[in-house]
Amino acid sequence: MKKIPSKKVTPVPPKFNMMWLWILIILGFFGLQYFFSSDNTEEITYSKFEKEILLPGDVEKLVAFKSNDLVEVEVYIKKDKLKEDRYKDVAPSPNSLLLSPEVGPQYTFTEPSDVILNEKLKNSQANLPEDQPRIEPHYENRSNPWAGWFISFMLPLLIIVAIWMLLMRRMGGGAGTGGGAIFNIGKSKAQLFDKESQINITFNDVAGLEEAKTEVMEIVDFLKNPKKYTDLGGKIPKGALLVGPPGTGKTLLAKAVAGEAQVPFFSLSGSDFVEMFVGVGASRVRDLFKQAKEKAPCIIFIDEIDAIGRARGKNSVMGGNDERENTLNQLLVEMDGFGTNLGVILLAATNRLDVLDQALLRPGRFDRQISIDKPDLIGREHIFNVHLKPLKLAEEVDAKKLSAQTPGFAGAEIANVCNEAALIAARKNKASINMQDFQDAIDRVIGGLEKKNKIISPEEKKIVAYHEAGHAIAGWFLEFADPLVKVSIVPRGVAALGYAQYLPKEQFLYTTEQLLDSMCMTMGGRVAEDITFSRISTGAQNDLERITKLAYAMTAVYGMNDKVGNVSFRDSAGETQFQKPYSDQTAELIDQEVRNLIAAVYDRTKQLLLDKQDGLIKIAEKLLEKEILFQSDLEEILGKRPFENRTAYDEFVNGGADGGGVPQTDLPLDLPQDSNNNDTKSEE
Ligand code: ADP
Numbered sequence: 223m224k225k226i227p228s229k230k231v232t233p234v235p236p237k238f239n240m241m242w243l244w245i246l247i248i249l250g251f252f253g254l255q256y257f258f259s260s261d262n263t264e265e266i267t268y269s270k271f272e273k274e275i276l277l278p279g280d281v282e283k284l285v286a287f288k289s290n291d292l293v294e295v296e297v298y299i300k301k302d303k304l305k306e307d308r309y310k311d312v313a314p315s316p317n318s319l320l321l322s323p324e325v326g327p328q329y330t331f332t333e334p335s336d337v338i339l340n341e342k343l344k345n346s347q348a349n350l351p352e353d354q355p356r357i358e359p360h361y362e363n364r365s366n367p368w369a370g371w372f373i374s375f376m377l378p379l380l381i382i383v384a385i386w387m388l389l390m391r392r393m394g395g396g397a398g399t400g401g402g403a404i405f406n407i408g409k410s411k412a413q414l415f416d417k418e419s420q421i422n423i424t425f426n427d428v429a430g431l432e433e434a435k436t437e438v439m440e441i442v443d444f445l446k447n448p449k450k451y452t453d454l455g456g457k458i459p460k461g462a463l464l465v466g467p468p469g470t471g472k473t474l475l476a477k478a479v480a481g482e483a484q485v486p487f488f489s490l491s492g493s494d495f496v497e498m499f500v501g502v503g504a505s506r507v508r509d510l511f512k513q514a515k516e517k518a519p520c521i522i523f524i525d526e527i528d529a530i531g532r533a534r535g536k537n538s539v540m541g542g543n544d545e546r547e548n549t550l551n552q553l554l555v556e557m558d559g560f561g562t563n564l565g566v567i568l569l570a571a572t573n574r575l576d577v578l579d580q581a582l583l584r585p586g587r588f589d590r591q592i593s594i595d596k597p598d599l600i601g602r603e604h605i606f607n608v609h610l611k612p613l614k615l616a617e618e619v620d621a622k623k624l625s626a627q628t629p630g631f632a633g634a635e636i637a638n639v640c641n642e643a644a645l646i647a648a649r650k651n652k653a654s655i656n657m658q659d660f661q662d663a664i665d666r667v668i669g670g671l672e673k674k675n676k677i678i679s680p681e682e683k684k685i686v687a688y689h690e691a692g693h694a695i696a697g698w699f700l701e702f703a704d705p706l707v708k709v710s711i712v713p714r715g716v717a718a719l720g721y722a723q724y725l726p727k728e729q730f731l732y733t734t735e736q737l738l739d740s741m742c743m744t745m746g747g748r749v750a751e752d753i754t755f756s757r758i759s760t761g762a763q764n765d766l767e768r769i770t771k772l773a774y775a776m777t778a779v780y781g782m783n784d785k786v787g788n789v790s791f792r793d794s795a796g797e798t799q800f801q802k803p804y805s806d807q808t809a810e811l812i813d814q815e816v817r818n819l820i821a822a823v824y825d826r827t828k829q830l831l832l833d834k835q836d837g838l839i840k841i842a843e844k845l846l847e848k849e850i851l852f853q854s855d856l857e858e859i860l861g862k863r864p865f866e867n868r869t870a871y872d873e874f875v876n877g878g879a880d881g882g883g884v885p886q887t888d889l890p891l892d893l894p895q896d897s898n899n900n901d902t903k904s905e906e
Pocket residue numbers: 427428429430431467468469470471472473474475571605608632633634635637
């Protein structure tokens with residue numbers, strides 16, 4: 223085995239650990255055997271047996287079996303007799319009584335053959351009184367006594383050993399190195415891709431992300447022609463961090479880099495460093511960099527780096543995680559340690575930039591941050607094109623239309639839609655996939671599986687229809703709300719009884735009016751139930767949750783409340799976990815203002831829906847009839863939307879796609895679903 227280099231922090235050498243564990247296990251095993259060992263059995267001679275046990279009538283039973291040409295006889299003593307003093311040597315230990323009520327045998331003796339044994343017993347008992355029962359041996363056909371020994375002793379041992387090996391295997395990464403994997407625990411688990419093990423993902427497989435591609439390509443260029451840059455006195459960056467929400471193609475991009483750059487590529491995930499043994503993470507980091515230096519120029523890619531890169535010392539209240547901190551420290555040390563000219567570049571991916579330790583982000587470590595956002599309209603079209611390519615499509619399928627219907631989808635979700643569509647078409651035995659299959663797939667990705675036979679009573683269905691119609695009406699007649707594109711009351715998934723899909727404009731900033739309108743739209747469902755049935759249901763829980771969060775954000779974070787003023791209590795650094803950064807009076811004021819705001823929103827929505835109650839009823843009834851309504855159906859019933867405001871869909875499909883280049887982002891705060899701005903919502 224290789225020695226783990228140990229300079230400063232000396233990790234407990236794994237070998238030492240293993241040895242002791244082995245010894246402990248074996249000792250423990252013997253201990254158990256002893257503890258549960260069957261009763262004390264004594265060997266006696268026949269004459270003693272006859273005189274002291276057989277004739278006094280103490281024998282419960284005799285069991286005889288053949289063993290190596292002899293007959294071995296086991297003597298079981300009657301339970302009540304066992305308590306007597308003369309049997310105290312062979313009395314069962316309390317432990318064995320725990321294990322089974324069956325005790326014995328207490329004595330054994332051997333005879334040359336069964337004939338002799340029978341003869342002897344007969345003779346011995348000839349003169350017993352008539353009423354005393356005669357004892358006869360039960361002959362048992364026991365196989366090799368070794369088998370018994372094997373089952374009772376070796377088998378458990380083997381099972382334990384097998385389990386142990388399995389555990390060690392898995393901890394050691396299970397790279398197929400057999401039992402030796404235990405000793406590789408301090409080795410890095412990075413997967414190496416080089417000339418032999420080609421990955422065939424190229425930049426062509428990554429749609430959009432042009433800026434990110436240019437950035438990473440430049441890094442690849444550093445590796446290939448370092449002279450070009452160093453000649454001018456520039457320093458080559460050591461690392462780049464890919465930041466973005468899940469499923470936006472960070473891993474894909476890194477793999478493409480590996481495919482494009484013809485340099486070796488180490489790929490691993492942040493959690494690969496983490497292990498239950500102290501010091502293993504740090505030693506894996508050392509090993510990784512050692513390997514990388516040997517292969518330089520090369521690229522190391524660490525996915526989900528937040529697993530080890532979290533800010534240190536933040537949860538020290540909870541006891542912290544020293545092992546993770548050690549690992550991170552080691553990573554920092556290694557990043558400082560390799561010179562810029564060494565030709566090792568570190569790429570890492572995360573979706574939680576905010577939790578990363580500042581030390582990781584400072585220049586000289588991850589000098590560059592490449593942000594990868596959810597794709598915009600055009601980006602989605604490109605991604606659709608990539609994933610549509612291998613599919614058999616009907617003529618009508620249009621990536622443009624699909625991308626307009628999937629606002630807020632990340633690349634992974636688009637890939638999922640394409641795959642689902644293919645599965646749906648296959649289930650219907652179609653020769654090609656048409657637009658309807660894609661519609662179904664999008665619904666399914668948004669809302670979960672359609673529950674055809676989920677039983678909903680007609681009353682409930684009516685409530686759902688009016689609730690969704692309420693959202694739709696509010697969205698239609700509020701200037702700054704996102705117009706609805708589709709509303710469905712087909713039950714889906716576990717919770718969703720219906721849902722409405724909106725097409726937001728892709729934008730960065732939101733005005734007070736926009737937030738208020740979107741709150742009203744979200745409130746529409748509850749208000750519609752209220753004015754139609756004078757009764758409300760639990761269906762609005764999700765809506766109310768969003769409204770409450772948004773109301774608190776407006777009041778306490780965005781400074782949009784007159785009384786509270788232009789203050790923001792957002793704790794972006796997470797410093798004050800356990801106390802509020804404001805006084806109790808302010809807390810009360812905020813609560814009060816939030817209540818006022820929500821009450822005002824409710825009144826305004828109620829007024830609006832009462833004004834448009836005709837439309838509400840028409841939409842709800844139409845929904846009950848058709849279950850799914852599109853924007854065009856709404857237009858038919860309600861007339862054109864009274865605002866100039868065109869939707870992204872209009873803009874794109876009807877030409878003039880100028881907003882296309884703007885990436886879509888969430889509000890700068892983790893608002894739940896970001897009621898107004900985010901795209902697609904499933905609700906109810
Ligand atoms: P992340 O690492 O950002 O969470 P992944 O790179 O694992 O996301 O992406 C998951 C899948 O989504 C990819 O395998 C790919 O099929 C699809 N995907 C994501 N972004 C893109 C993109 N820009 N172009 C093509 N496919 C993409």
